Amino acid sequence: MNGIALLILIIPAAVFLFIGLSGRSLKAGYAGKIGTAGAVAGALFSYILAYRYFFVLEKIDGIYRKIVAFPVEWLNFTDDLHIDFGIYLTPISVMMLAVITTVSCMVHIFSIEYMRGEKGFQRYYAFLSLFSFSMLGLVVATNIFQMYMFWELVGVSSYLLIGFYYSKPEAVAAAKKAFIITRFADLGFLVGILILSYHARTFDFETLTSDGVLTTLKSGAAGSFIGISAISWAMALIFIGGAGKSAMFPLHVWLPDAMEGPTPVSALIHAATMVVAGVYMLAVLFPVYSVVTPAVLTVIAYIGTFTALFAAIVAIAQTDIKRVLAFSTISQIAYMMTALGVSGFAGNGQGYAASMFHLFTHAFFKALLFLCAGAIIHAIHSNEMGKMGNLRKYMPVTHIAFLVACLSISGIPPFSGFFSKDEILTAVFNKDKLLFFTLLFVAGLTAFYMFRLYYRIFTGAKREYQHIPHEAPKLMLFPLTVLAILTCVSGFIRFDSFMDVNAAHEHLNIPIAVAGVVFALAGIITARFLYRNGNEIPAKITGKYAGLYKIVFQKFYIDELWIFFTKNIVFSLISKPVAWFDKKIIDGVIIDGFGRMTEKTSRYIRNFQSGQIQFYAFVFLFGTLFIAVWALLSTVNH
Numbered sequence: 001m002n003g004i005a006l007l008i009l010i011i012p013a014a015v016f017l018f019i020g021l022s023g024r025s026l027k028a029g030y031a032g033k034i035g036t037a038g039a040v041a042g043a044l045f046s047y048i049l050a051y052r053y054f055f056v057l058e059k060i061d062g063i064y065r066k067i068v069a070f071p072v073e074w075l076n077f078t079d080d081l082h083i084d085f086g087i088y089l090t091p092i093s094v095m096m097l098a099v100i101t102t103v104s105c106m107v108h109i110f111s112i113e114y115m116r117g118e119k120g121f122q123r124y125y126a127f128l129s130l131f132s133f134s135m136l137g138l139v140v141a142t143n144i145f146q147m148y149m150f151w152e153l154v155g156v157s158s159y160l161l162i163g164f165y166y167s168k169p170e171a172v173a174a175a176k177k178a179f180i181i182t183r184f185a186d187l188g189f190l191v192g193i194l195i196l197s198y199h200a201r202t203f204d205f206e207t208l209t210s211d212g213v214l215t216t217l218k219s220g221a222a223g224s225f226i227g228i229s230a231i232s233w234a235m236a237l238i239f240i241g242g243a244g245k246s247a248m249f250p251l252h253v254w255l256p257d258a259m260e261g262p263t264p265v266s267a268l269i270h271a272a273t274m275v276v277a278g279v280y281m282l283a284v285l286f287p288v289y290s291v292v293t294p295a296v297l298t299v300i301a302y303i304g305t306f307t308a309l310f311a312a313i314v315a316i317a318q319t320d321i322k323r324v325l326a327f328s329t330i331s332q333i334a335y336m337m338t339a340l341g342v343s344g345f346a347g348n349g350q351g352y353a354a355s356m357f358h359l360f361t362h363a364f365f366k367a368l369l370f371l372c373a374g375a376i377i378h379a380i381h382s383n384e385m386g387k388m389g390n391l392r393k394y395m396p397v398t399h400i401a402f403l404v405a406c407l408s409i410s411g412i413p414p415f416s417g418f419f420s421k422d423e424i425l426t427a428v429f430n431k432d433k434l435l436f437f438t439l440l441f442v443a444g445l446t447a448f449y450m451f452r453l454y455y456r457i458f459t460g461a462k463r464e465y466q467h468i469p470h471e472a473p474k475l476m477l478f479p480l481t482v483l484a485i486l487t488c489v490s491g492f493i494r495f496d497s498f499m500d501v502n503a504a505h506e507h508l509n510i511p512i513a514v515a516g517v518v519f520a521l522a523g524i525i526t527a528r529f530l531y532r533n534g535n536e537i538p539a540k541i542t543g544k545y546a547g548l549y550k551i552v553f554q555k556f557y558i559d560e561l562w563i564f565f566t567k568n569i570v571f572s573l574i575s576k577p578v579a580w581f582d583k584k585i586i587d588g589v590i591i592d593g594f595g596r597m598t599e600k601t602s603r604y605i606r607n608f609q610s611g612q613i614q615f616y617a618f619v620f621l622f623g624t625l626f627i628a629v630w631a632l633l634s635t636v637n638h
Contacts, residue, residue: 001049001052001053001057001067001069001089002067002069002070002087004045004048004049004052005049005069005087005089005097005140006069006070006087007045008042008045008046008049008097008101008136009087009133009136009137009140011038011041011042011045012038012039012042012104012129012130012132012133012136013129013133014038015034015035015038015125015126015129016126016127016129016130016133018034019031019034019035019122019125019126019129020123020126020130022122023122024122026122028121028122031121031122031125031126032108032111032112032115032121032125033112034125035108035125035126035128035129036105036108036109036112038129039101039104039105039107039108039109039128039129039132040105040108042101042104042105042132042136043098043101043102043104043105045101046097046098046100046101046102047098049089049094049097049098050094050095050097050098053089053091053094054091054094054498064090064091064498065089066088066089066090066206067087067088067089067090068086068087068088068089068142068206069086069087069088069089070085070086070087071084071085071086071142072084072085072086078201080201080202081197081201081202081203082203083143083145083146083203084142084143084146084203084204085142085146086142086146087140087142088140088141088142088205088206089140090284091498091499092280092283092284092356092499093139093140095356095360095498096139096280097136097139097140099273099359099360099363100132100135100136100139100273101132101136102363102364102486103267103268103273103363103364103367104128104132104268104273106267106367106371106479106482106483107128107264107265107267107268107367107371107479108125108128109475109478109479110264110267110371110374110475110476110479110480111124111125111128111262111264112475113472113473113475113476114262114263114264114374114378114476115262115264118262120164123164124161124164124262127157127160127161127164128161128265128268130153130157130160131154131157131158131161131268131269131273131274132268134150134153134154134156134157135150135154135273135274135277137150137153138150138151138153138154138277138280139280141205142204142205142206143202143203143204143205143208144193144196144197144203144205144208144285145193145197145203146203147281147284148186148189148190148193151186151189151241151245151277151281152186154245154274154277155178155179155182155183155186155245156179158178158258158269158274159175159176159178159179160175161261161262161265161268161269162174162175162178162258162260162261162265162269163175163176163261164261164262164265165260165261165262168260170257170260171260171261173257173260174254174257174258174259174260174261175258175260175261177253177254177257177258178254178255178257178258181244181251181253181254182244182245182251182254184244184251185240185241185243185244185245185251186241186244188237188238188240188241188244189237189238189240189241189242189244190241191237192233192234192235192236192237192238192239192240192241193234193238195230195231195233195234195237196208196231196234196235196238196288199217199230199231199234200213200216200217201213205284205285208285208288209285209287209288214287214288214291214292217231217288217292218291218292229293231288231292231293232293232295232296235285235288235289235292235293235296236293236296236299238281238285239278239282239296239299239300241278241281242277242278242279242281242282243278243303244278245274245275245277245278245281246275246276246277246278246279246333246337247275247329247330247333248278248303248304248307248330248333248334248337249303249306249307249310249311249558250558250562252307252311252330252558253555253558253559253562255270255275255326255329255330256323256326256327256555258270258326259320259322259323259325259326259383263322263370263371263373263374263377264370264371264374266322266325266326266370266373267366267367267370267371267374268367270326270329270370273363275329275333276333276336276359276362276363278333278337279333279336279337279340279355279359280359282300282337282340283340283352283355283356286340286343286352289340290343297340297341297342297343298341299341300337300338300340300341301337301338301340301341301342301428301431301432301435302341302435303334303337303341304334304335304336304337304338304339304340304341305334305338305435305438305439306334307330307331307333307334307337308330308331308332308334308335308338308438308439308442309331309438309441309442309445310556311327311328311330311331311334312327312328312331312442312445312446312449313445313552314327314552314555314556315327315328315331315445315449316445316448316449316452316552317549317552317553318553319384319385319386320383320384320385321373321376321377321383321384321385321388321453321457322370322373322377322383323383324449324450324453325366325369325370325373328366328369328409328446328449328450329366331442331446332358332362332366332409332446333362335358335421335424335439335442336355336358336359336362336424337355338424338428338435338439339351339352339354339355339358339423339424339427339428340352340355342427342428342430342431342432342435343355343427349499350423350426350427350430350496351424351427351428351431352499353423353495353496353499354420354423354424354426354427354496355424356495356499357419357420357423357495357496358417358420358421358423358424360420360490360493360495361408361416361417361419361420361487361490361491362409362417362420364416364483364486364487364490365404365405365408365409365415365416365417365483365487366405366409367483368401368402368404368405368480368483368484368487369402369405369406369409371476371479371480371483372398372401372402372405372480374476375395375398375472375476375477375480376388376391376395376398376402376457378472378476379391379394379395379469379470379471379472380465380469381467385453385456385457388456388457388463389456389457389458389459389460389463389534390458390459390460390463391457391458391469392458392459394468394469394470394471395458395469395470395471395472396471397471397472397477397480397481398471398472398477398480399458400484401480401481401483401484402454402457402458403454403458404484404487404488405483405484405487406450406451406453406454408487408488408491409446409450410443410446410447410450410451410520410523410524411443411446411447411516411517411520412447412517412520412521412524413513413517414488414491414492415487415488415491416486416487416488416489416490416491417487417491418491418513418516418517419491419492419508420491420495421443421516422508422509422512422513422516423496423509424439425439425440425443425509425512425515425516426509426512429509429512440515440516440519441519443516443519443520443523444519444520444522444523445523446520446523447519447520447521447522447523447524447527448523448524448526448527449523449527450527451523451524451527451528451531452527452530452531454527455527455528455531455532456531459531459532459533460531460532460533460534
């Protein structure tokens, strides 16, 4: 098992190095085949690993083993505090390996046709492998500092993929925006890591979540700042890092713009892997949050719920199909955050298991939605819904796959999203009724905006196209078929049995399930009424409430607020004074002052190297007399 886990990491790293170093000397077709072969091999090895871990390896006291493979000490600060490297196998890390490699494999296959003929095809596949390696390394990290290193590598590789079309100013701006915003969030993550490790005396996940360390941290020995414990500050700062990666409000603004990258990249990075890194990190550290800082969990639950509602409302007004899916991703990740926020190992781990279950199912139906969007864009050459319609007869397979994904994300049985969303709603209902009814309303909004998307793309009045659309090639349809099948069957897995938490509850809560389906059906029926036949009612509504519609369409101007904050506060009030101080004081006074003083001093002492023997003799005589007088005075004093 250890060797298989190591292979899963080595394969994408080796593929990245080979394709990257080969450059243009490697034909594009070979780059695609090599990259795809590596992704397929990684997926197969991850399935073997998952089977052996869950079904062959014996449990200890009914709990899955936590395995640390290939531990290597890297940096030693003290006897207790050191940074190691290794591979950490737990139920959620093994699950994440399978999810990441599956989606990566489907994206690699889909991209062979989608990216055919694109300039930089080899570079694209090299970056895909780098990203896969980074994400796989993140989920098997043995300690929080190792996770942080791969966390940053994920940020770099996502920057490269988002900015793949570097000749487009929008893509360059989106890449920089994603990189800079997540760097701000990661600063909080790093500070939180330093505070936590200082008081816990360890970076190691297994030690950090042990009963002894949790008891020590809970005792309050770490001290406090403005009435809040240092550990609470640490865990809140760590959550900020997760909120940046997982696009929680108000750090969500980078994700919609990241759609400027190739559509398969959106499926890989912004649907199933990178954006759930924050959720995964919170899940790994969940014992610390649950036992030591439950108040921080409450804050996380409320931020998650607000983000889910905010993103769902904004998605209603978007016309770019990829941006609708981007805000959908934000909303669904927020569901997972809320589920973690209302959970607790001390009582019932239902929310924890539900969050991981939704992470699992969401990976498949959201990757399916993005790849379907890629097939549609490939046929229409546009992202705008206004240029689409009645595609059902032109793209029947894509139509069925997209419909399956829409039904799943809307929470319609028997698709996977129904089961995982029901478990989240049940967990939230048992904890906080306000959050429950908010998420129930969001479920209705989700169904509405997803079927608004579906009806505007695939139905409507007969539409004439300049170039007749066509179904995607078979190599693009294969990933759609696989992901559609997974979307249909993954909900029937008794997922909580793999999570090692106390999640004793009905697999299906009938009253809550009925309520969820009713809200979803209400959203679907409303979307059908407004958009199926291409009537003028939506235009009349937006015209009547033009002001409100503009606010929602402009995403409540949060992006503009960030720009105002950055330019007028960060740049003007912080960066400019710092730049002035650096230029005038540090450079002008201190550095230039040392330079001027050195220059003047050198002018005075340069006569010592004049070559005049008389001057040398004078200095020698003066020095001798000075030493003699000094020695005489010292003798008299003694």
